[in-house]
Amino acid sequence: SFGLDKQPKTLYLSDLQVHHGSCNGGLYSRPFIESFEETPMLVAVLTYMGYGILTIFGYLRDFLRARKIEKCHIAREREEQKDFVPLYQDFENFYTRNLYMRIRDNWNRPICSVPADKVDLVERVSYDYNWTFSHTGRVVKDVINMGSYNYLGFSENKGSCADAVAEVTLKYGAGVGSTRQEMGNLDGHEELEKLVARFLGVESAMAFGMGFATNSMNIPALAGKGCLILSDELNHASLVLGARLSGSTIRVFKHNNMQSLEKLLRDAIVHGQPRTHRPWKKILILVEGIYSMEGSIIRLPEVIALKKKYKAYLYLDEAHSIGALGGRGRGVVDYFGLDPTDVDIMMGTFTKSFGAAGGYIGGKKELIDYLRSHSHSAVYATSMSPPVVEQIITSMKCIMGEDGTTIGKKRIQQLAENTVYFRRRLREMGFIIYGNNDSPVVPLMVYMPAKIGAFGREMLKRNIGVVVVGFPATPIIESRARFCVSAAHTKEMLDQALSAISEVGDLLQLKYSRHRILPTLDRPFDETTYEECED
Amino acid sequence: MNVGTAHSEVNPNTRVMSSRGMWLSYLLGIGLLHIILLSIPFVSVPMVWTLTNLIHNMCMYLLLHTVKGTPFETPDQGKARLLTHWEQMDYGVQFTASRKFLTITPIILYILTSFYTKYDRVHFVINTVSLLTVLIPKLPQLHGVRLFGINKY
Numbered sequence: 001s002f003g004l005d006k007q008p009k010t011l012y013l014s015d016l017q018v019h020h021g022s023c024n025g026g027l028y029s030r031p032f033i034e035s036f037e038e039t040p041m042l043v044a045v046l047t048y049m050g051y052g053i054l055t056i057f058g059y060l061r062d063f064l065r066a067r068k069i070e071k072c073h074i075a076r077e078r079e080e081q082k083d084f085v086p087l088y089q090d091f092e093n094f095y096t097r098n099l100y101m102r103i104r105d106n107w108n109r110p111i112c113s114v115p116a117d118k119v120d121l122v123e124r125v126s127y128d129y130n131w132t133f134s135h136t137g138r139v140v141k142d143v144i145n146m147g148s149y150n151y152l153g154f155s156e157n158k159g160s161c162a163d164a165v166a167e168v169t170l171k172y173g174a175g176v177g178s179t180r181q182e183m184g185n186l187d188g189h190e191e192l193e194k195l196v197a198r199f200l201g202v203e204s205a206m207a208f209g210m211g212f213a214t215n216s217m218n219i220p221a222l223a224g225k226g227c228l229i230l231s232d233e234l235n236h237a238s239l240v241l242g243a244r245l246s247g248s249t250i251r252v253f254k255h256n257n258m259q260s261l262e263k264l265l266r267d268a269i270v271h272g273q274p275r276t277h278r279p280w281k282k283i284l285i286l287v288e289g290i291y292s293m294e295g296s297i298i299r300l301p302e303v304i305a306l307k308k309k310y311k312a313y314l315y316l317d318e319a320h321s322i323g324a325l326g327g328r329g330r331g332v333v334d335y336f337g338l339d340p341t342d343v344d345i346m347m348g349t350f351t352k353s354f355g356a357a358g359g360y361i362g363g364k365k366e367l368i369d370y371l372r373s374h375s376h377s378a379v380y381a382t383s384m385s386p387p388v389v390e391q392i393i394t395s396m397k398c399i400m401g402e403d404g405t406t407i408g409k410k411r412i413q414q415l416a417e418n419t420v421y422f423r424r425r426l427r428e429m430g431f432i433i434y435g436n437n438d439s440p441v442v443p444l445m446v447y448m449p450a451k452i453g454a455f456g457r458e459m460l461k462r463n464i465g466v467v468v469v470g471f472p473a474t475p476i477i478e479s480r481a482r483f484c485v486s487a488a489h490t491k492e493m494l495d496q497a498l499s500a501i502s503e504v505g506d507l508l509q510l511k512y513s514r515h516r517i518l519p520t521l522d523r524p525f526d527e528t529t530y531e532e533c534e535d
Numbered sequence: 536m537n538v539g540t541a542h543s544e545v546n547p548n549t550r551v552m553s554s555r556g557m558w559l560s561y562l563l564g565i566g567l568l569h570i571i572l573l574s575i576p577f578v579s580v581p582m583v584w585t586l587t588n589l590i591h592n593m594c595m596y597l598l599l600h601t602v603k604g605t606p607f608e609t610p611d612q613g614k615a616r617l618l619t620h621w622e623q624m625d626y627g628v629q630f631t632a633s634r635k636f637l638t639i640t641p642i643i644l645y646i647l648t649s650f651y652t653k654y655d656r657v658h659f660v661i662n663t664v665s666l667l668t669v670l671i672p673k674l675p676q677l678h679g680v681r682l683f684g685i686n687k688y
Contacts, residue, residue, distance in 0.1 A: 038555065041556050044554070044559075047556075048557060052564075089613075092604060092616075093608075094606035107536075232543075233544075234541065235543050237543075293541035294541075469540065471547065472536065472537070472607045473538065473541045473542075474541045475550065476550075476554055
């Protein structure tokens, strides 16, 4: 039974929003420390000013382009169709034309080597302000790769994984040429699914060829009209698409906020469906293990407690957390020390920690058997190709230690050490970092539109490749650069990256953190009641 | 960078006016405009206040009630394409905090302007007409209404 401590021991620092864990009656076995420091007011005002100036200049340039004073590079409708109803609304492209094009060289950079800890980039240069690029023919070698989802370092072209994959390619070829239900069910797939089920600790699992398609094709098979989907605010596009395709009612709860989720659950059960007030056919909670743009880890013990109390189903998308969290690398369930059978549907992808491609769904045998015949992906999509299957099998066995070496265990430990070190150093330097202390995804706040482009370019000058992202992909005042720590990074590489980040941070004045530790106040929450667990 | 990469907010435009620091930036913007107009040497103080009021209301009308749609493609296949920014705010929910703030600010500006122009008749007429152009589109009854087909598509 659960500890029935009604007073949550959450220490709530109001300004910095730092949650120190072991709250809610001993549900957590380890401290849950995450921080999302608020945007400083001056920075917010300057950010709006930046976007305002860019908008004014955007209108000016559009005016010049319309009057043919300036050359227009973008595709437009033909002169003969001037009197027709326009096909496109050119205002919808305003942002792309006037803001994104200015800093477009930070994205879609072509790479020409395996994206391991270091990567080679094709050097590009633009003579017309990023409207067109031309390759100089040179290659920027050994750029430290802080952008790839390479958490355990399996993205490599040497080693046991690569050898096994080469063997399998020679035996089976590269393609499958059919769906799972027709001729595309190889023995490798069967072996993979049994291995995945063992890895996760569930009864059965099924693997699909594409991670995005796993979500968008399987959620419609699980939920339909008359069902309710409770989805986190910051869920990935694949989950949102799957939820929309299913036709269920979707309600969004605030990110990682258990009070918001409980309120929605209570309202849903009390009021039922919108007009008829009939009970919902099922309630499905969609959450992710690690949110890749925030670096936050889901409060899984609380979600499971809520799900048990209100008898809802839980769909956990462990795209970024499988392999990256937990003492044995089994994901966020292992990280919190919970029972995998508590999560009804465990979904994940092989893209991030296993260096392959594809997704899986794990759960009870009846569920997976149902999905085998009812999922769009199983019926219509081509199955995973054999080299990819072999890569996953080899890397998973390596993580589990079944290949006879301790490489997997060492990598998991290395990743945890790297994460803690990287985050600690960045915080000490004075940057604003979002997310949980244990998450290998590290978003560093950049805020202003010009600094987004400047940060990406300056880091590339210092031979470090980063991913930057801004509005409208993030809220308008929360543009960020996202680092993905990898087990393949050595401490020297991290130090090199950190000194470059510090240098660029001083140059661009990115060290916004005010580190103000206010005296802790015990703020009483609206209580979440997690008792009534009938065993 | 596309909408929906990092969050499931369908139309980020709905949240812009309630973001942190937006109200302060807006007030600072009005202050900046006023100071710039005050620095013109030959313009009298009542004239400056009337000009501030007029320019502010004109910009507000243009940005909030004329420009339609979003400057980026949204994943909802353009539900907001024919909606002005005022109609998009908070997904059309009326009487939210940002809507109240944006309604009250022109009124306060009008009151200050009336005071500083010493309630002169000509200034009064101009300022009142200008205030009405900005207040009437904000009425909930005029949500989605296009008079005489102006600005319909």
